[in-house]
Amino acid sequence: MADEYTDDVWRDKAPLLPSDPHERARSMFLADFIDKKESLTGWRDLVEDIERNKHETVIWYLIAPWAVRAHHIFHFFISTTSFCKDRYAIKISTLHCQEHSHSERREKTICGSVLLLFTAAMADKVALAPEHFAGSPFGVRVRIALAEKGVKYEYCDENSRDYSELLLQMNPVYKKHPILIHNRRAVCDSLIIVQYVDEAWKGKAPLLPSDPYQRAQSRFWADFIDKKVYEITRKIWTAKGEELEGAKKDFIECLKLLEGELGDKPYYGGEKLGYVDVAFVPFYCWFYAYEKCGNFNIESECPKIIAWAKRCMQKESVSKSLEDPKKVYEYVLERRKRFGVD
Structure with a gap:
Protein backbone atom coordinates (compact mmCIF):
# COMPACT_ATOMS: atom_id res chain seq x y z
CA MET A 1 0.00 0.00 0.00
CA ALA A 2 2.91 2.36 0.69
CA ASP A 3 4.24 1.65 -2.81
CA GLU A 4 0.83 2.37 -4.35
CA TYR A 5 0.59 5.62 -2.36
CA THR A 6 4.07 6.67 -3.54
CA ASP A 7 3.09 5.92 -7.11
CA ASP A 8 -0.15 7.91 -6.78
CA VAL A 9 1.50 11.00 -5.26
CA TRP A 10 4.57 11.17 -7.48
CA ARG A 11 3.04 9.78 -10.65
CA ASP A 12 4.94 12.07 -13.04
CA LYS A 13 8.23 10.23 -12.67
CA ALA A 14 9.09 6.52 -13.01
CA PRO A 15 5.55 5.09 -12.68
CA LEU A 16 5.53 1.82 -10.77
CA LEU A 17 2.05 0.62 -11.73
CA PRO A 18 0.91 0.42 -15.36
CA SER A 19 -1.92 2.68 -16.51
CA ASP A 20 -3.97 -0.13 -18.06
CA PRO A 21 -6.53 -1.39 -15.48
CA HIS A 22 -5.93 -5.06 -16.27
CA GLU A 23 -2.15 -4.70 -16.09
CA ARG A 24 -2.52 -2.84 -12.78
CA ALA A 25 -4.72 -5.63 -11.43
CA ARG A 26 -2.19 -8.27 -12.43
CA SER A 27 0.66 -6.32 -10.85
CA MET A 28 -1.29 -5.97 -7.58
CA PHE A 29 -2.23 -9.65 -7.65
CA LEU A 30 1.41 -10.70 -8.06
CA ALA A 31 2.55 -8.34 -5.30
CA ASP A 32 -0.15 -9.77 -3.03
CA PHE A 33 1.01 -13.28 -3.88
CA ILE A 34 4.58 -12.41 -2.91
CA ASP A 35 3.36 -10.84 0.35
CA LYS A 36 1.22 -13.80 1.32
CA LYS A 37 3.88 -16.37 0.47
CA GLU A 38 6.33 -14.38 2.63
CA SER A 39 9.26 -15.86 0.70
CA LEU A 40 10.27 -16.51 -2.87
CA THR A 41 9.88 -20.26 -2.41
CA GLY A 42 6.40 -19.67 -3.77
CA TRP A 43 7.86 -19.26 -7.25
CA ARG A 44 9.54 -22.66 -7.08
CA ASP A 45 6.44 -24.36 -5.67
CA LEU A 46 4.27 -22.81 -8.36
CA VAL A 47 6.53 -23.80 -11.25
CA GLU A 48 7.12 -27.31 -9.91
CA ASP A 49 3.39 -27.83 -9.45
CA ILE A 50 2.71 -26.76 -13.02
CA GLU A 51 5.45 -29.02 -14.39
CA ARG A 52 4.47 -31.97 -12.21
CA ASN A 53 0.81 -31.86 -13.15
CA LYS A 54 1.43 -30.86 -16.77
CA HIS A 55 -1.26 -28.21 -16.75
CA GLU A 56 -2.34 -26.76 -20.05
CA THR A 57 -0.63 -23.85 -21.74
CA VAL A 58 -3.29 -21.44 -20.50
CA ILE A 59 -1.57 -21.38 -17.09
CA TRP A 60 1.66 -20.16 -18.61
CA TYR A 61 -0.39 -17.81 -20.76
CA LEU A 62 -1.48 -16.15 -17.54
CA ILE A 63 1.70 -16.48 -15.47
CA ALA A 64 4.35 -15.70 -18.09
CA PRO A 65 3.56 -11.96 -18.32
CA TRP A 66 3.80 -11.69 -14.53
CA ALA A 67 7.17 -13.41 -14.47
CA VAL A 68 8.51 -11.31 -17.33
CA ARG A 69 7.29 -8.02 -15.84
CA ALA A 70 8.73 -8.99 -12.47
CA HIS A 71 12.05 -9.98 -14.05
CA HIS A 72 14.09 -8.40 -11.25
CA ILE A 73 12.34 -10.59 -8.67
CA PHE A 74 12.64 -13.61 -10.94
CA HIS A 75 16.36 -12.94 -11.49
CA PHE A 76 16.96 -12.71 -7.74
CA PHE A 77 15.15 -15.98 -7.23
CA ILE A 78 17.07 -17.97 -9.85
CA SER A 79 20.39 -16.50 -8.70
CA THR A 80 19.91 -17.57 -5.08
CA THR A 81 18.41 -21.04 -5.55
CA SER A 82 19.01 -24.18 -7.56
CA PHE A 83 16.14 -23.21 -9.86
CA CYS A 84 17.02 -24.10 -13.46
CA LYS A 85 16.77 -20.84 -15.38
CA ASP A 86 17.33 -22.33 -18.84
CA ARG A 87 14.63 -24.91 -18.30
CA TYR A 88 11.90 -22.30 -18.03
CA ALA A 89 13.32 -19.18 -19.65
CA ILE A 90 12.42 -20.27 -23.19
CA LYS A 91 8.95 -21.32 -22.12
CA ILE A 92 8.33 -18.01 -20.37
CA SER A 93 9.71 -15.89 -23.22
CA THR A 94 7.88 -17.86 -25.89
CA LEU A 95 4.56 -17.76 -24.12
CA HIS A 96 4.96 -14.06 -23.35
CA CYS A 97 5.10 -13.54 -27.12
CA GLN A 98 2.22 -15.93 -27.68
CA GLU A 99 0.11 -13.78 -25.37
CA HIS A 100 -0.21 -11.31 -28.22
CA SER A 101 -0.87 -13.87 -30.96
CA HIS A 102 -3.56 -16.03 -29.39
CA PRO A 206 -16.36 5.91 -8.11
CA LEU A 207 -15.45 3.55 -5.28
CA LEU A 208 -11.91 4.65 -4.49
CA PRO A 209 -11.26 8.34 -3.69
CA SER A 210 -9.12 10.41 -6.03
CA ASP A 211 -6.89 11.75 -3.24
CA PRO A 212 -3.77 9.52 -2.91
CA TYR A 213 -3.80 9.53 0.90
CA GLN A 214 -7.48 8.65 1.10
CA ARG A 215 -6.96 5.91 -1.49
CA ALA A 216 -4.15 4.47 0.63
CA GLN A 217 -6.35 4.59 3.74
CA SER A 218 -9.17 2.83 1.91
CA ARG A 219 -6.82 0.07 0.79
CA PHE A 220 -5.46 -0.24 4.33
CA TRP A 221 -8.88 -0.82 5.87
CA ALA A 222 -9.96 -3.21 3.14
CA ASP A 223 -6.77 -5.18 3.74
CA PHE A 224 -7.52 -5.12 7.49
CA ILE A 225 -10.94 -6.62 6.82
CA ASP A 226 -9.44 -9.36 4.68
CA LYS A 227 -6.53 -10.28 6.91
CA LYS A 228 -7.97 -9.65 10.36
CA VAL A 229 -11.76 -9.63 10.37
CA TYR A 230 -12.23 -12.58 8.02
CA GLU A 231 -9.79 -14.84 9.88
CA ILE A 232 -11.38 -14.01 13.24
CA THR A 233 -14.95 -14.54 12.06
CA ARG A 234 -14.09 -17.98 10.71
CA LYS A 235 -13.11 -18.98 14.23
CA ILE A 236 -16.48 -17.86 15.60
CA TRP A 237 -18.26 -20.63 13.72
CA THR A 238 -15.48 -23.24 13.71
CA ALA A 239 -14.15 -22.99 17.29
CA LYS A 240 -15.29 -23.94 20.78
CA GLY A 241 -14.51 -23.02 24.35
CA GLU A 242 -11.71 -20.57 25.03
CA GLU A 243 -10.83 -20.22 21.37
CA LEU A 244 -14.41 -19.19 20.59
CA GLU A 245 -14.48 -16.69 23.45
CA GLY A 246 -11.21 -15.22 22.27
CA ALA A 247 -12.51 -14.93 18.72
CA LYS A 248 -15.65 -13.11 19.89
CA LYS A 249 -13.56 -10.65 21.89
CA ASP A 250 -11.21 -10.04 18.96
CA PHE A 251 -14.14 -9.59 16.58
CA ILE A 252 -15.78 -6.93 18.74
CA GLU A 253 -12.44 -5.13 19.04
CA CYS A 254 -12.14 -5.13 15.25
CA LEU A 255 -15.67 -3.77 14.89
CA LYS A 256 -14.92 -0.98 17.36
CA LEU A 257 -11.86 -0.03 15.32
CA LEU A 258 -14.03 0.03 12.22
CA GLU A 259 -16.61 2.14 14.07
CA GLY A 260 -13.86 4.60 14.86
CA GLU A 261 -12.83 4.78 11.21
CA LEU A 262 -16.46 5.30 10.15
CA GLY A 263 -16.87 8.18 12.59
CA ASP A 264 -19.90 10.32 11.82
CA LYS A 265 -19.86 9.58 8.10
CA PRO A 266 -22.85 7.74 6.62
CA TYR A 267 -20.47 5.48 4.67
CA TYR A 268 -16.78 4.71 4.77
CA GLY A 269 -16.67 6.36 1.37
CA GLY A 270 -18.15 9.55 2.83
CA GLU A 271 -21.55 10.54 1.48
CA LYS A 272 -21.55 7.63 -0.98
CA LEU A 273 -20.79 3.94 -0.90
CA GLY A 274 -17.05 3.41 -1.28
CA TYR A 275 -14.34 0.79 -1.52
CA VAL A 276 -14.26 -0.07 2.20
CA ASP A 277 -18.06 -0.31 2.29
CA VAL A 278 -17.96 -2.78 -0.60
CA ALA A 279 -15.21 -4.76 1.14
CA PHE A 280 -16.99 -4.93 4.51
CA VAL A 281 -20.76 -4.97 4.00
CA PRO A 282 -20.86 -8.54 2.54
CA PHE A 283 -20.07 -9.79 6.05
CA TYR A 284 -23.33 -8.32 7.33
CA CYS A 285 -25.37 -11.30 6.13
CA TRP A 286 -23.10 -13.49 8.28
CA PHE A 287 -23.73 -11.54 11.49
CA TYR A 288 -26.80 -13.64 12.34
CA ALA A 289 -24.73 -16.83 12.08
CA TYR A 290 -21.94 -15.34 14.20
CA GLU A 291 -24.45 -14.38 16.89
CA LYS A 292 -26.11 -17.80 16.90
CA CYS A 293 -22.82 -19.70 16.99
CA GLY A 294 -21.17 -17.38 19.50
CA ASN A 295 -24.21 -16.57 21.64
CA PHE A 296 -23.67 -12.81 21.67
CA ASN A 297 -25.28 -9.67 20.28
CA ILE A 298 -23.36 -7.46 17.88
CA GLU A 299 -25.72 -4.47 17.94
CA SER A 300 -25.46 -4.05 21.70
CA GLU A 301 -21.67 -3.87 21.39
CA CYS A 302 -21.33 -1.93 18.14
CA PRO A 303 -24.58 -0.09 17.29
CA LYS A 304 -22.92 2.21 14.74
CA ILE A 305 -21.82 -0.77 12.65
CA ILE A 306 -25.36 -2.14 12.52
CA ALA A 307 -26.78 1.29 11.65
CA TRP A 308 -24.20 1.61 8.86
CA ALA A 309 -25.01 -1.87 7.54
CA LYS A 310 -28.75 -1.14 7.48
CA ARG A 311 -28.00 2.08 5.62
CA CYS A 312 -26.03 0.12 3.04
CA MET A 313 -28.89 -2.35 2.69
CA GLN A 314 -31.11 0.47 1.48
CA LYS A 315 -29.04 0.46 -1.70
CA GLU A 316 -30.28 -1.95 -4.34
CA SER A 317 -26.74 -2.91 -5.32
CA VAL A 318 -26.21 -4.22 -1.78
CA SER A 319 -29.61 -5.67 -0.90
CA LYS A 320 -29.79 -7.70 -4.11
CA SER A 321 -26.24 -8.99 -3.72
CA LEU A 322 -26.27 -10.19 -0.11
CA GLU A 323 -27.57 -13.64 0.77
CA ASP A 324 -30.44 -14.24 3.22
CA PRO A 325 -28.87 -14.45 6.74
CA LYS A 326 -30.95 -17.56 7.51
CA LYS A 327 -29.48 -19.33 4.48
CA VAL A 328 -26.01 -18.32 5.59
CA TYR A 329 -26.71 -19.82 9.01
CA GLU A 330 -27.94 -23.05 7.42
CA TYR A 331 -24.73 -23.17 5.40
CA VAL A 332 -22.66 -22.59 8.55
CA LEU A 333 -24.46 -25.40 10.39
CA GLU A 334 -23.76 -27.77 7.52
CA ARG A 335 -20.08 -26.79 7.53
CA ARG A 336 -19.83 -27.18 11.30
CA LYS A 337 -21.10 -30.73 11.01
CA ARG A 338 -18.61 -31.44 8.25
CA PHE A 339 -15.75 -30.03 10.35
CA GLY A 340 -16.90 -31.98 13.41
CA VAL A 341 -17.64 -28.86 15.45
CA ASP A 342 -21.20 -30.00 16.26
Whole structure:
Protein backbone atom coordinates (compact mmCIF):
# COMPACT_ATOMS: atom_id res chain seq x y z
CA MET A 1 0.00 0.00 0.00
CA ALA A 2 2.91 2.36 0.69
CA ASP A 3 4.24 1.65 -2.81
CA GLU A 4 0.83 2.37 -4.35
CA TYR A 5 0.59 5.62 -2.36
CA THR A 6 4.07 6.67 -3.54
CA ASP A 7 3.09 5.92 -7.11
CA ASP A 8 -0.15 7.91 -6.78
CA VAL A 9 1.50 11.00 -5.26
CA TRP A 10 4.57 11.17 -7.48
CA ARG A 11 3.04 9.78 -10.65
CA ASP A 12 4.94 12.07 -13.04
CA LYS A 13 8.23 10.23 -12.67
CA ALA A 14 9.09 6.52 -13.01
CA PRO A 15 5.55 5.09 -12.68
CA LEU A 16 5.53 1.82 -10.77
CA LEU A 17 2.05 0.62 -11.73
CA PRO A 18 0.91 0.42 -15.36
CA SER A 19 -1.92 2.68 -16.51
CA ASP A 20 -3.97 -0.13 -18.06
CA PRO A 21 -6.53 -1.39 -15.48
CA HIS A 22 -5.93 -5.06 -16.27
CA GLU A 23 -2.15 -4.70 -16.09
CA ARG A 24 -2.52 -2.84 -12.78
CA ALA A 25 -4.72 -5.63 -11.43
CA ARG A 26 -2.19 -8.27 -12.43
CA SER A 27 0.66 -6.32 -10.85
CA MET A 28 -1.29 -5.97 -7.58
CA PHE A 29 -2.23 -9.65 -7.65
CA LEU A 30 1.41 -10.70 -8.06
CA ALA A 31 2.55 -8.34 -5.30
CA ASP A 32 -0.15 -9.77 -3.03
CA PHE A 33 1.01 -13.28 -3.88
CA ILE A 34 4.58 -12.41 -2.91
CA ASP A 35 3.36 -10.84 0.35
CA LYS A 36 1.22 -13.80 1.32
CA LYS A 37 3.88 -16.37 0.47
CA GLU A 38 6.33 -14.38 2.63
CA SER A 39 9.26 -15.86 0.70
CA LEU A 40 10.27 -16.51 -2.87
CA THR A 41 9.88 -20.26 -2.41
CA GLY A 42 6.40 -19.67 -3.77
CA TRP A 43 7.86 -19.26 -7.25
CA ARG A 44 9.54 -22.66 -7.08
CA ASP A 45 6.44 -24.36 -5.67
CA LEU A 46 4.27 -22.81 -8.36
CA VAL A 47 6.53 -23.80 -11.25
CA GLU A 48 7.12 -27.31 -9.91
CA ASP A 49 3.39 -27.83 -9.45
CA ILE A 50 2.71 -26.76 -13.02
CA GLU A 51 5.45 -29.02 -14.39
CA ARG A 52 4.47 -31.97 -12.21
CA ASN A 53 0.81 -31.86 -13.15
CA LYS A 54 1.43 -30.86 -16.77
CA HIS A 55 -1.26 -28.21 -16.75
CA GLU A 56 -2.34 -26.76 -20.05
CA THR A 57 -0.63 -23.85 -21.74
CA VAL A 58 -3.29 -21.44 -20.50
CA ILE A 59 -1.57 -21.38 -17.09
CA TRP A 60 1.66 -20.16 -18.61
CA TYR A 61 -0.39 -17.81 -20.76
CA LEU A 62 -1.48 -16.15 -17.54
CA ILE A 63 1.70 -16.48 -15.47
CA ALA A 64 4.35 -15.70 -18.09
CA PRO A 65 3.56 -11.96 -18.32
CA TRP A 66 3.80 -11.69 -14.53
CA ALA A 67 7.17 -13.41 -14.47
CA VAL A 68 8.51 -11.31 -17.33
CA ARG A 69 7.29 -8.02 -15.84
CA ALA A 70 8.73 -8.99 -12.47
CA HIS A 71 12.05 -9.98 -14.05
CA HIS A 72 14.09 -8.40 -11.25
CA ILE A 73 12.34 -10.59 -8.67
CA PHE A 74 12.64 -13.61 -10.94
CA HIS A 75 16.36 -12.94 -11.49
CA PHE A 76 16.96 -12.71 -7.74
CA PHE A 77 15.15 -15.98 -7.23
CA ILE A 78 17.07 -17.97 -9.85
CA SER A 79 20.39 -16.50 -8.70
CA THR A 80 19.91 -17.57 -5.08
CA THR A 81 18.41 -21.04 -5.55
CA SER A 82 19.01 -24.18 -7.56
CA PHE A 83 16.14 -23.21 -9.86
CA CYS A 84 17.02 -24.10 -13.46
CA LYS A 85 16.77 -20.84 -15.38
CA ASP A 86 17.33 -22.33 -18.84
CA ARG A 87 14.63 -24.91 -18.30
CA TYR A 88 11.90 -22.30 -18.03
CA ALA A 89 13.32 -19.18 -19.65
CA ILE A 90 12.42 -20.27 -23.19
CA LYS A 91 8.95 -21.32 -22.12
CA ILE A 92 8.33 -18.01 -20.37
CA SER A 93 9.71 -15.89 -23.22
CA THR A 94 7.88 -17.86 -25.89
CA LEU A 95 4.56 -17.76 -24.12
CA HIS A 96 4.96 -14.06 -23.35
CA CYS A 97 5.10 -13.54 -27.12
CA GLN A 98 2.22 -15.93 -27.68
CA GLU A 99 0.11 -13.78 -25.37
CA HIS A 100 -0.21 -11.31 -28.22
CA SER A 101 -0.87 -13.87 -30.96
CA HIS A 102 -3.56 -16.03 -29.39
CA SER A 103 -6.69 -14.15 -30.43
CA GLU A 104 -9.16 -16.85 -29.49
CA ARG A 105 -9.52 -20.04 -27.49
CA ARG A 106 -11.73 -23.00 -28.09
CA GLU A 107 -14.88 -23.63 -26.10
CA LYS A 108 -14.27 -25.70 -22.99
CA THR A 109 -16.87 -27.63 -21.05
CA ILE A 110 -17.28 -26.66 -17.43
CA CYS A 111 -18.67 -29.48 -15.28
CA GLY A 112 -20.14 -31.07 -18.37
CA SER A 113 -22.73 -28.42 -19.14
CA VAL A 114 -21.67 -24.79 -18.87
CA LEU A 115 -19.47 -23.22 -21.52
CA LEU A 116 -17.02 -20.38 -21.29
CA LEU A 117 -16.34 -18.84 -24.67
CA PHE A 118 -12.85 -17.49 -25.20
CA THR A 119 -13.47 -16.02 -28.62
CA ALA A 120 -13.27 -12.63 -30.24
CA ALA A 121 -17.03 -12.39 -29.78
CA MET A 122 -16.49 -12.03 -26.01
CA ALA A 123 -14.12 -9.11 -26.36
CA ASP A 124 -16.66 -6.65 -24.97
CA LYS A 125 -18.37 -9.01 -22.51
CA VAL A 126 -17.93 -9.54 -18.79
CA ALA A 127 -18.23 -12.90 -17.06
CA LEU A 128 -18.04 -13.72 -13.36
CA ALA A 129 -17.09 -17.09 -11.90
CA PRO A 130 -18.47 -16.88 -8.35
CA GLU A 131 -17.68 -19.07 -5.37
CA HIS A 132 -19.77 -22.15 -4.68
CA PHE A 133 -21.83 -20.41 -1.96
CA ALA A 134 -23.77 -17.30 -2.95
CA GLY A 135 -23.21 -15.78 0.49
CA SER A 136 -19.43 -15.79 0.22
CA PRO A 137 -18.33 -12.23 1.05
CA PHE A 138 -15.70 -12.33 -1.68
CA GLY A 139 -18.10 -12.98 -4.52
CA VAL A 140 -20.63 -10.55 -3.03
CA ARG A 141 -18.04 -7.77 -3.17
CA VAL A 142 -17.66 -8.17 -6.89
CA ARG A 143 -21.41 -8.31 -7.49
CA ILE A 144 -21.91 -5.07 -5.53
CA ALA A 145 -19.13 -3.30 -7.44
CA LEU A 146 -20.52 -4.39 -10.81
CA ALA A 147 -24.03 -3.34 -9.76
CA GLU A 148 -22.81 0.07 -8.60
CA LYS A 149 -21.18 0.59 -11.99
CA GLY A 150 -24.21 -0.69 -13.88
CA VAL A 151 -22.12 -3.36 -15.63
CA LYS A 152 -24.02 -6.24 -17.17
CA TYR A 153 -22.31 -9.59 -16.90
CA GLU A 154 -22.81 -13.31 -17.39
CA TYR A 155 -22.43 -15.96 -14.72
CA CYS A 156 -20.12 -18.90 -15.19
CA ASP A 157 -22.45 -20.74 -12.86
CA GLU A 158 -20.51 -23.98 -12.53
CA ASN A 159 -20.42 -26.44 -9.66
CA SER A 160 -17.50 -24.95 -7.77
CA ARG A 161 -17.31 -27.86 -5.36
CA ASP A 162 -15.68 -29.68 -8.24
CA TYR A 163 -13.61 -26.60 -9.13
CA SER A 164 -13.57 -27.02 -12.88
CA GLU A 165 -10.13 -27.32 -14.41
CA LEU A 166 -10.53 -24.33 -16.67
CA LEU A 167 -11.48 -21.85 -13.96
CA LEU A 168 -8.73 -23.11 -11.66
CA GLN A 169 -6.32 -22.44 -14.48
CA MET A 170 -7.61 -18.88 -14.52
CA ASN A 171 -6.25 -18.50 -10.97
CA PRO A 172 -3.33 -20.96 -10.80
CA VAL A 173 -1.72 -19.21 -7.84
CA TYR A 174 -4.46 -19.48 -5.20
CA LYS A 175 -6.84 -21.81 -7.08
CA LYS A 176 -9.98 -20.14 -5.81
CA HIS A 177 -12.87 -17.91 -6.82
CA PRO A 178 -14.18 -15.34 -7.60
CA ILE A 179 -12.68 -14.66 -11.02
CA LEU A 180 -13.75 -11.82 -13.30
CA ILE A 181 -13.26 -12.35 -17.02
CA HIS A 182 -13.24 -9.17 -19.10
CA ASN A 183 -12.08 -8.86 -22.68
CA ARG A 184 -10.98 -12.52 -22.54
CA ARG A 185 -8.61 -11.74 -19.66
CA ALA A 186 -8.93 -12.92 -16.08
CA VAL A 187 -8.74 -10.78 -12.93
CA CYS A 188 -8.42 -12.60 -9.60
CA ASP A 189 -8.81 -11.80 -5.89
CA SER A 190 -11.99 -10.00 -4.84
CA LEU A 191 -10.41 -6.74 -3.63
CA ILE A 192 -8.25 -6.49 -6.73
CA ILE A 193 -11.30 -7.21 -8.87
CA VAL A 194 -13.21 -4.37 -7.16
CA GLN A 195 -10.32 -1.98 -7.85
CA TYR A 196 -10.19 -3.19 -11.44
CA VAL A 197 -13.94 -2.62 -11.87
CA ASP A 198 -13.54 0.88 -10.44
CA GLU A 199 -10.77 1.72 -12.91
CA ALA A 200 -12.21 -0.04 -15.96
CA TRP A 201 -15.60 1.70 -15.60
CA LYS A 202 -14.60 5.12 -14.26
CA GLY A 203 -17.60 7.05 -15.50
CA LYS A 204 -20.05 6.01 -12.78
CA ALA A 205 -20.08 5.63 -8.98
CA PRO A 206 -16.36 5.91 -8.11
CA LEU A 207 -15.45 3.55 -5.28
CA LEU A 208 -11.91 4.65 -4.49
CA PRO A 209 -11.26 8.34 -3.69
CA SER A 210 -9.12 10.41 -6.03
CA ASP A 211 -6.89 11.75 -3.24
CA PRO A 212 -3.77 9.52 -2.91
CA TYR A 213 -3.80 9.53 0.90
CA GLN A 214 -7.48 8.65 1.10
CA ARG A 215 -6.96 5.91 -1.49
CA ALA A 216 -4.15 4.47 0.63
CA GLN A 217 -6.35 4.59 3.74
CA SER A 218 -9.17 2.83 1.91
CA ARG A 219 -6.82 0.07 0.79
CA PHE A 220 -5.46 -0.24 4.33
CA TRP A 221 -8.88 -0.82 5.87
CA ALA A 222 -9.96 -3.21 3.14
CA ASP A 223 -6.77 -5.18 3.74
CA PHE A 224 -7.52 -5.12 7.49
CA ILE A 225 -10.94 -6.62 6.82
CA ASP A 226 -9.44 -9.36 4.68
CA LYS A 227 -6.53 -10.28 6.91
CA LYS A 228 -7.97 -9.65 10.36
CA VAL A 229 -11.76 -9.63 10.37
CA TYR A 230 -12.23 -12.58 8.02
CA GLU A 231 -9.79 -14.84 9.88
CA ILE A 232 -11.38 -14.01 13.24
CA THR A 233 -14.95 -14.54 12.06
CA ARG A 234 -14.09 -17.98 10.71
CA LYS A 235 -13.11 -18.98 14.23
CA ILE A 236 -16.48 -17.86 15.60
CA TRP A 237 -18.26 -20.63 13.72
CA THR A 238 -15.48 -23.24 13.71
CA ALA A 239 -14.15 -22.99 17.29
CA LYS A 240 -15.29 -23.94 20.78
CA GLY A 241 -14.51 -23.02 24.35
CA GLU A 242 -11.71 -20.57 25.03
CA GLU A 243 -10.83 -20.22 21.37
CA LEU A 244 -14.41 -19.19 20.59
CA GLU A 245 -14.48 -16.69 23.45
CA GLY A 246 -11.21 -15.22 22.27
CA ALA A 247 -12.51 -14.93 18.72
CA LYS A 248 -15.65 -13.11 19.89
CA LYS A 249 -13.56 -10.65 21.89
CA ASP A 250 -11.21 -10.04 18.96
CA PHE A 251 -14.14 -9.59 16.58
CA ILE A 252 -15.78 -6.93 18.74
CA GLU A 253 -12.44 -5.13 19.04
CA CYS A 254 -12.14 -5.13 15.25
CA LEU A 255 -15.67 -3.77 14.89
CA LYS A 256 -14.92 -0.98 17.36
CA LEU A 257 -11.86 -0.03 15.32
CA LEU A 258 -14.03 0.03 12.22
CA GLU A 259 -16.61 2.14 14.07
CA GLY A 260 -13.86 4.60 14.86
CA GLU A 261 -12.83 4.78 11.21
CA LEU A 262 -16.46 5.30 10.15
CA GLY A 263 -16.87 8.18 12.59
CA ASP A 264 -19.90 10.32 11.82
CA LYS A 265 -19.86 9.58 8.10
CA PRO A 266 -22.85 7.74 6.62
CA TYR A 267 -20.47 5.48 4.67
CA TYR A 268 -16.78 4.71 4.77
CA GLY A 269 -16.67 6.36 1.37
CA GLY A 270 -18.15 9.55 2.83
CA GLU A 271 -21.55 10.54 1.48
CA LYS A 272 -21.55 7.63 -0.98
CA LEU A 273 -20.79 3.94 -0.90
CA GLY A 274 -17.05 3.41 -1.28
CA TYR A 275 -14.34 0.79 -1.52
CA VAL A 276 -14.26 -0.07 2.20
CA ASP A 277 -18.06 -0.31 2.29
CA VAL A 278 -17.96 -2.78 -0.60
CA ALA A 279 -15.21 -4.76 1.14
CA PHE A 280 -16.99 -4.93 4.51
CA VAL A 281 -20.76 -4.97 4.00
CA PRO A 282 -20.86 -8.54 2.54
CA PHE A 283 -20.07 -9.79 6.05
CA TYR A 284 -23.33 -8.32 7.33
CA CYS A 285 -25.37 -11.30 6.13
CA TRP A 286 -23.10 -13.49 8.28
CA PHE A 287 -23.73 -11.54 11.49
CA TYR A 288 -26.80 -13.64 12.34
CA ALA A 289 -24.73 -16.83 12.08
CA TYR A 290 -21.94 -15.34 14.20
CA GLU A 291 -24.45 -14.38 16.89
CA LYS A 292 -26.11 -17.80 16.90
CA CYS A 293 -22.82 -19.70 16.99
CA GLY A 294 -21.17 -17.38 19.50
CA ASN A 295 -24.21 -16.57 21.64
CA PHE A 296 -23.67 -12.81 21.67
CA ASN A 297 -25.28 -9.67 20.28
CA ILE A 298 -23.36 -7.46 17.88
CA GLU A 299 -25.72 -4.47 17.94
CA SER A 300 -25.46 -4.05 21.70
CA GLU A 301 -21.67 -3.87 21.39
CA CYS A 302 -21.33 -1.93 18.14
CA PRO A 303 -24.58 -0.09 17.29
CA LYS A 304 -22.92 2.21 14.74
CA ILE A 305 -21.82 -0.77 12.65
CA ILE A 306 -25.36 -2.14 12.52
CA ALA A 307 -26.78 1.29 11.65
CA TRP A 308 -24.20 1.61 8.86
CA ALA A 309 -25.01 -1.87 7.54
CA LYS A 310 -28.75 -1.14 7.48
CA ARG A 311 -28.00 2.08 5.62
CA CYS A 312 -26.03 0.12 3.04
CA MET A 313 -28.89 -2.35 2.69
CA GLN A 314 -31.11 0.47 1.48
CA LYS A 315 -29.04 0.46 -1.70
CA GLU A 316 -30.28 -1.95 -4.34
CA SER A 317 -26.74 -2.91 -5.32
CA VAL A 318 -26.21 -4.22 -1.78
CA SER A 319 -29.61 -5.67 -0.90
CA LYS A 320 -29.79 -7.70 -4.11
CA SER A 321 -26.24 -8.99 -3.72
CA LEU A 322 -26.27 -10.19 -0.11
CA GLU A 323 -27.57 -13.64 0.77
CA ASP A 324 -30.44 -14.24 3.22
CA PRO A 325 -28.87 -14.45 6.74
CA LYS A 326 -30.95 -17.56 7.51
CA LYS A 327 -29.48 -19.33 4.48
CA VAL A 328 -26.01 -18.32 5.59
CA TYR A 329 -26.71 -19.82 9.01
CA GLU A 330 -27.94 -23.05 7.42
CA TYR A 331 -24.73 -23.17 5.40
CA VAL A 332 -22.66 -22.59 8.55
CA LEU A 333 -24.46 -25.40 10.39
CA GLU A 334 -23.76 -27.77 7.52
CA ARG A 335 -20.08 -26.79 7.53
CA ARG A 336 -19.83 -27.18 11.30
CA LYS A 337 -21.10 -30.73 11.01
CA ARG A 338 -18.61 -31.44 8.25
CA PHE A 339 -15.75 -30.03 10.35
CA GLY A 340 -16.90 -31.98 13.41
CA VAL A 341 -17.64 -28.86 15.45
CA ASP A 342 -21.20 -30.00 16.26
